[in-house]
Amino acid sequence: MATKHYDVIVIGAGAGLPKLGSPASRLGLKVALLEKGRLGGTCLNRGCIPSKMLIHPADVALNIDEAHRFEVNPQGGYTVDFTALIDRVSKTIDEDSFSINPRIEANEMLDWYKEPAKFVDKKTLKVGDQIITGDKIFIAAGSRPTIPKIKGLDGIPYMTSTEALRHNQQPKKLIVIGAGYIACELAHFYASLGTEVFIFVRSTPLRHVDEEVRDEFLRVFKDRKNINLLLKCSPEEIKYEDKVYTATYVDYETKETKTLQSDALLVAVGVVPNTDLLEVEKSGIEIKEGNFIKVDDHLRTNVPGVWALGDIAGNYLFRHSANYEGEYLLETILYKGEDYPIDYTGMPWAVFTNPQIAGVGYNEEELKKKEIKYVKGVNPYSSSAMGMALRSDHGFVKILVERYTRKLLGCIIVGHEASTLIHEVIPLFRLHGTLDDILKMIHIHPALSELVRNAARKARDELMKVEEVPLSIRFK
Numbered sequence: 001m002a003t004k005h006y007d008v009i010v011i012g013a014g015a016g017l018p019k020l021g022s023p024a025s026r027l028g029l030k031v032a033l034l035e036k037g038r039l040g041g042t043c044l045n046r047g048c049i050p051s052k053m054l055i056h057p058a059d060v061a062l063n064i065d066e067a068h069r070f071e072v073n074p075q076g077g078y079t080v081d082f083t084a085l086i087d088r089v090s091k092t093i094d095e096d097s098f099s100i101n102p103r104i105e106a107n108e109m110l111d112w113y114k115e116p117a118k119f120v121d122k123k124t125l126k127v128g129d130q131i132i133t134g135d136k137i138f139i140a141a142g143s144r145p146t147i148p149k150i151k152g153l154d155g156i157p158y159m160t161s162t163e164a165l166r167h168n169q170q171p172k173k174l175i176v177i178g179a180g181y182i183a184c185e186l187a188h189f190y191a192s193l194g195t196e197v198f199i200f201v202r203s204t205p206l207r208h209v210d211e212e213v214r215d216e217f218l219r220v221f222k223d224r225k226n227i228n229l230l231l232k233c234s235p236e237e238i239k240y241e242d243k244v245y246t247a248t249y250v251d252y253e254t255k256e257t258k259t260l261q262s263d264a265l266l267v268a269v270g271v272v273p274n275t276d277l278l279e280v281e282k283s284g285i286e287i288k289e290g291n292f293i294k295v296d297d298h299l300r301t302n303v304p305g306v307w308a309l310g311d312i313a314g315n316y317l318f319r320h321s322a323n324y325e326g327e328y329l330l331e332t333i334l335y336k337g338e339d340y341p342i343d344y345t346g347m348p349w350a351v352f353t354n355p356q357i358a359g360v361g362y363n364e365e366e367l368k369k370k371e372i373k374y375v376k377g378v379n380p381y382s383s384s385a386m387g388m389a390l391r392s393d394h395g396f397v398k399i400l401v402e403r404y405t406r407k408l409l410g411c412i413i414v415g416h417e418a419s420t421l422i423h424e425v426i427p428l429f430r431l432h433g434t435l436d437d438i439l440k441m442i443h444i445h446p447a448l449s450e451l452v453r454n455a456a457r458k459a460r461d462e463l464m465k466v467e468e469v470p471l472s473i474r475f476k
């Protein structure tokens, strides 16, 4: 069997294709794209996009539920056509994903290999019967849902997010195992549309946020209709008989053993990288804790000419971070621009629940651990003009500022449109901005963004209690 050689091999058509594969081919390089599944990867086919297309209708339903608070009374309530909703979203996703194929198949500089790829040696891969080698290899092979070792789970028809996003029969009662991004976002989706949801929270929900934010989120979320949080509870055994799931679980606080039944089960306890499927060990590429590929601050693996990005490198597990890493490699390796380390400053995140949570920079617990001296300003939604219009009874913007330098250290928002509102401060974090920058900005009145300014004013007031602040911001 002849070996085929390429200038560039890209493994994975999530961020790997638009950020590296296609641009490399446009540069006149001969590219092999190794993608065993659909073009677009996790985000388009079974992640960010379908989940947000489902979460929006959930938000619409919640708005109707709350309409009476604004003297608007939807006569006769509403119904949810769950099957039609899932079918519409699946169809839209399929059309979008398949619409990429003709462009890729017509690209003469790019060969798409559709079988699963495996490393057989350093910089050598086997795809089907073909052996291929490349001068430069970019590994963007992503991750997949991890399955916990729970007695009885193996062999029963549970859903991960992949199946849930396509399951067009609405469960009456759903058990969710896990309490991270996916568990909370999909619990919001199901519960708002009428499914009774029970979430097993083994330890701490949404571990990446600090306590104050988590408490505010949970205060609201636990009272949402159809949401039942089983805190400090974890299933020990799951049985499936006559289409009924029975979870036997231990309440860690009372030490009692209890059971819970449902007609659907969602497992959302994190992801594992696809390093094992790729047999990365045969290439000599080093892996780190959690089986992620070990990369340095240039996203280089230990094998020269091989880089890794996105979920499989495990620096961040977001599509926007995978895209950012792809753009960095395009700039530094393929365009041969300047050689500089990747700068993750200002990497934001958002949880698309209701209320939403979004953040950038450090949270309070991280600052305490690092012993960084800071002050905080917290402004509730209710204490702003737009908050009054929204009749907000929850949510806040929290700004964390370094003492003495007034450098912005962190911002976390819990509440309405948090994922958009956080963008007010992201540029400032990228540009290493200070509290003064927010205070000197002109904010549209009475837009929600005034909340950020109000939180900044509160941080300034806190700062004034402990140190001198310049006159230029004292009265802003």
Ligand SMILES: Cc1cc2nc3c(=O)[nH]c(=O)nc-3n(C[C@H](O)[C@H](O)[C@H](O)COP(=O)(O)OP(=O)(O)OC[C@H]3O[C@@H](n4cnc5c(N)ncnc54)[C@H](O)[C@@H]3O)c2cc1C
Pocket (backbone or CB within 6 Å): 011, 012, 013, 014, 015, 016, 034, 035, 036, 037, 038, 040, 041, 042, 043, 046, 047, 048, 049, 051, 052, 115, 116, 117, 118, 140, 141, 142, 143, 161, 182, 274, 277, 278, 309, 310, 311, 312, 316, 317, 318, 319, 320, 321, 322, 352
């Ligand atoms: C339900 C859900 C919701 C999410 N929501 C968001 C969100 O709102 N915002 C956000 O930023 N992130 C979100 N994420 C995370 C986001 O989807 C991932 O971080 C992102 O898609 C990772 O991109 P990637 O390019 O690294 O990998 P992927 O997009 O997973 O691409 C990897 C590709 O490699 C292919 N592949 C793997 N192994 C092989 C092999 N051996 N041979 C050939 N091909 C192979 C796979 O088929 C896959 O297509 C969500 C994830 C899930 C599951």
Ligand SMILES: NC(=O)c1ccc[n+]([C@@H]2O[C@H](COP(=O)([O-])OP(=O)(O)OC[C@H]3O[C@@H](n4cnc5c(N)ncnc54)[C@H](O)[C@@H]3O)[C@@H](O)[C@H]2O)c1
Pocket (backbone or CB within 6 Å): 148, 149, 177, 178, 179, 180, 181, 182, 183, 185, 200, 201, 202, 203, 204, 205, 206, 207, 234, 268, 269, 270, 271, 316, 317, 318, 349, 350, 351, 352
């Ligand atoms: N809005 C977004 O950006 C978004 C949305 C969805 C997913 N994602 C990404 O996808 C990744 C995967 O999401 P996820 O929600 O599966 O992972 P996660 O890491 O966010 O949460 C996993 C949760 O499962 C719990 N858990 C782990 N093992 C358990 C066990 N055996 N029993 C019970 N609970 C257990 C953990 O304590 C944690 O709460 C995330 O890291 C995130 O970056 C992002």
